[in-house]
Amino acid sequence: METIFECEYRGSRCLGFGRPPLIGPSDVYEVDLPVVELLKQYEDEHHYGAIGDFLRSHIGHRITVGDTGAFHLRPPMMPAEQATAIVSGFGLTHKTKRPPQTDNSKSGAQGYPAWFFKGFGSCLKSTGQRLTVPKSAVGVCEEAEVVMVYLVDSKGCPQYLGYSFGNDLTDIGQIKANSSHLSYGKLCDCAIAATLVLAPPPVCVDGSVSIDRDGQRVWDGLFTTGTSALFFDLDHMLQKLWSHASLRPPSTVHYVYLGADKNSSDYGFGIRDRDIVTIRFAEDAVLSNQVWIGEADEFTERRPIEMLSRVQTRV
Structure with a gap:
């Protein structure tokens, strides 16, 4: 490869x-x-x-x-204009995330997993860069995942370029409090390895996660990901995703996160501001990023009614 x-x-x-x-x-x-x-x-x-x-x-x-x-x-395959890159992913795709009574065979999978938008290219960070989440975050966790990279050609057809590995940082606390808030809980920065493997996505990849706080190790764990760990059929997932023409403007680059095994939150641990999360994948990819909570929230909202009243006053 x-x-x-x-x-x-x-x-x-x-x-x-x-x-x-x-x-x-x-x-x-x-x-x-x-x-x-x-x-x-x-x-x-x-x-x-x-x-x-x-x-x-x-x-x-x-x-x-x-x-x-x-x-x-x-980040691999990042275009010159970051706004032409879309970062998204699938949720609850792994067999370990299904209820205990679930039939984990491919024939037992019904429907499709949830799909979510994370952001444009600017939310995708390399190892060593900080990952920011909103100050309103309820509870933050890491998610170690395979990332498939696509380029939409001039005919509107997504062309698979290869895969990398990533950390889909998530406000899991918000999602657990209200499952309809999945999309909001996913609007956090995410990390991706610098390497792009020019091959089909891996069948099985093991790895480890460690979290350090104030120079001390506070949590570590293991994970398994890859296509064999998925509850849903990958081709079925992607066929559904790419059936939507709104996602296929020519020259768009897509980074698609395939979902994760259990994370630190599943074991009762919560990431705090300034924690350093390090993920090691068996294919020698390492991601290490510090989490910053609330640093990206500095903007002033101008409400539509307020804007309209200002216009009317001027008239």
Whole structure:
């Protein structure tokens, strides 16, 4: 399976093959545009199996970076205009999230899982960046997930590019208090690994979560995800999602989170402001982000009635 990553180094946009090493030197290659912008120009190369060879024919000169800490990792396939990227996901997809009496065979799955919108590209963060949630959050939890990445081509057809791993940070307290608030509870920042694996989504991936507070480990746990952990049939889920033309404007990039195994909240733990959440996936992907509660709430709401009264006064 081929893996790529994107980064910035001394003002240059770069592409790397393989996984970025945690320490030591790394070879990267200059590119003129974000990788996904290159793919938009050559639609025949959208198939994940052809992307690696295509990119090798469009890279600039090689740069050997002595310290990987000197470059800034970027979310994979992020477009130049972040507003043309949509981040969404499915909820309660895993067998471990179903009631005990549920038939966990694929034939026992009825209907579709809940789908939710998380935000546009600006809500997607790399490892090391802070994740913000509204100050109104009731109870915050992590969710370790597989993320499928798509590019909608000029004909309005979603083309699968590959997968990565993510943390779907969630206000689970709000959702548990009122299940109709699922969509609101999901409007939090989320994290994604820098690497994109140019292959079908993994069947089974194990991993671990650790949460640190004020320099002390306060919780840790294990998880299992991947297509074999899903209660619903993945093809069935995606067919339903992409049947909606409103999600398929040409050139849109989609990051689709596939749902999670049990999280810290399921074991009675709650994430607090400034906690550091670290998720380690078995495929050597690591996400570590500090949670900030309430930092993104600074805006002034102008109510429609108030605006209308101001207009009438002027008239």
